[in-house]
């Protein structure tokens with residue numbers, strides 16, 4: 001049988017990435033060009049700059065991926081590309097590259113939902129086991145997804161306003177920490193104590209979240225202290241915020257383990273790099289008959305290996321898109337077959 005070689009492309013935010021995956025498991029190339037250093041100057045991702053940098057980088061990244069894998073485009077079976085959600089201009093760059101390759105080399109085009117990629121990144125650690133609870137936490141999303149089988153995404157809860165990563169980034173900015181804020185807060189909170197009392201919005205028995213309230217409470221607190229001429233203890237504030245945000249995340253998510261007879265819990269997305277979250281999820285589930293998968297750090301940030309991985313499953317099911325495929329910045333994960 002011919003080899004199945006999936007070329008994955010990711011450009012939804014500030015990473016231009018291309019990976020090549022052979023026969024579901026053999027990662028021949030995984031090239032990521034990050035723009036973090038550029039966006040750092042602005043305290044967050046500047047969408048227009050991100051799009052332009054993707055245009056500059058994508059050809060170079062593609063060449064490097066093909067050279068590393070030692071294959072030609074003719075040998076590729078299909079092109080899998082993130083077509084949403086994400087920054088519209090950024091998504092279009094990856095998509096246009098994918099469509100051009102699909103047209104030139106007569107390859108199927110596979111649209112991949114970015115968050116399904118973050119979930120499937122865990123398959124580079126171990127296979128998903130069902131029913132599986134996926135705690136998807138990133139700069140743009142906070143979602144609890146239950147999967148009963150491959151490519152079946154049931155969203156049981158999500159944020160009603162800000163994503164958890166967005167709250168980390170905004171809180172960091174208010175106290176003068178650099179972008180990406182989550183990394184700075186995580187690092188600094190190790191030196192601090194939980195001394196600031198912050199609210200726990202939507203602290204109920206639903207699986208939905210609200211993170212804008214915690215963020216606003218921090219902003220108000222910092223302003224009040226400034227008005228009174230008092231210093232903010234930044235490590236203490238970082239620790240207090242991180243404890244509150246992560247405890248709320250897990251307090252609300254983990255009851256789903258019993259309710260849905262969950263066999264495996266996986267973390268996914270940029271915020272899954274958080275050290276307190278990683279430690280707490282293991283600790284809180286140690287007496288339950290449930291497997292916990294913690295993705296390696298390289299899997300938590302945006303990459304195309306995860307896109308190629310989902311692409312490989314979609315290839316088997318022949319989920320192919322026409323060349324008229326466009327980006328969908330608000331694509332829902334349940335609609336991953338609708339494009």
Ligand code: KG4
Nearest residue numbers: 138139140165180182183186270271273274
């Ligand atoms: O998955 P990702 O690259 O973004 C989206 O695709 O939306 O995640 C980026 C987010 C940022 O908000 C960043 O601050 C956060 O992940 N992040 C963290 C940590 N590392 C990255 N948040 C908390 N703790 C961390 N160690």
